[in-house]
Amino acid sequence: MPAEHDLITTPVTAGLLRGALDVERTEHGLLPHRLPAWARAQNTDPQLAMAESQSSGIRLALRTRATVVELDTLRTKREYVGAPPRPDGLYDLLVDGRLTGQGSVTGGNTVTVDMTAGTAELRPGPVGTVRFTGLPDSLKTVEIWLPHNERTEVVALRTDAPVDPAPADGRRVWLHHGSSISHGSDAASPTSIWPALAASLAGVELTNLGLAGSALLDPFTARTLRDAPADLISVKIGINLVNADVMRLRAFTPAVHGFLDTIREGHPDTPLLVVSPILCPMHEDTPGPSVPDFSGIAAGRLRFAALGDPAERASGKLTLNVIRDELARIVRRRAADDPNLHYLDGRDLYGEADAAEFPLPDDLHPDAATHRRIGERFAELAFADGGAFGERGASDA
Known part of the structure; x- marks a missing residue:
């Protein structure tokens, strides 16, 4: 040499x-x-x-x-x-x-x-x-x-x-879209963001469209997902729509349908998993926007706070619970004609018991240990036999 x-x-x-x-x-x-x-x-x-x-x-x-x-x-x-x-x-x-x-x-x-x-x-x-x-x-x-x-x-x-x-090794390609949590905010390193951990555990090739602050049901993102090669697709929808306060329920429902319709134009039969938000206590029942709290920034502490009024849910403002209920309803309705469409409640990845063990340091983003927990859970749930991406996922939809 x-x-x-x-x-x-x-x-x-x-x-x-x-x-x-x-x-x-x-x-x-x-x-x-x-x-x-x-x-x-x-x-x-x-x-x-x-x-x-x-x-x-x-x-x-x-x-x-x-x-x-x-x-x-x-x-x-x-x-x-x-x-x-x-x-x-x-x-x-x-x-x-x-x-x-x-x-x-x-x-x-x-x-x-x-x-x-x-x-x-x-x-x-x-x-x-x-x-x-x-x-x-x-x-x-x-x-x-x-x-x-x-x-x-x-x-x-x-x-x-x-x-x-490196030659292709025949592994399935998993295309994932989500927010800063999927992008890897506060993870320790590039292979320890939760989608990379889940991909490693499941033995699949990852293409990560986790886009910090930007999972907003943009039509060009849907067309990107439509056109990208994929054997498995997941879309994690919700937290950015709340903390950016960009739409109300009236716009949210058709936007989700349109997003899924566009993906299906390019991937009509690919296993497609819709994932709702993980637990985020400040936005469970309080709408956005969420804003940074700078009071501790000099000491290296940045936190976020929800500015919305819970009473505004009556006029269609989005909260995480509103989004979870609507996503579950949308997937349930569409799955009658689309057996390869699946739903996963994000609280199964990170819920109340997990928050007690690993609270969100800035009230919005998971830390390194929580990324590992979410990645392990996703691999267990999505890639298990009978899961959305498992051997019998499509037939069990």
């Missing part, structure tokens, strides 16, 4: 990436996206633009004998005025499916956000390098999972042995 100072540079192409639905050539390298260009062109929301460009679920997948792997990337990291620095995004290295290393890069761009003023300032920075050594000297599949909470432009890949794209 070449010496470490004489590493082989392999051009980074879309064929080395998994979990991305589009790639963009930038002046630095390859920027993976989780929404295609035509969908991005229809979006006007900076929050969604940020979320879809972050690399949740995206990884390089290589077949190689290399014992040394270096990856140059340009990250874009976010900081918040008045808050302690956020931890660097992590890269998870898997060898034949096992986590064997973690690292991060320095440098990169920084976006400083002033949440009180509603402003953001970009400070450019240099490319950084993450390096992994000591890999086994044998032919193997190497995956490098990119940080789930940072925008990552992949600049260069160097190894001490040739690499090829």
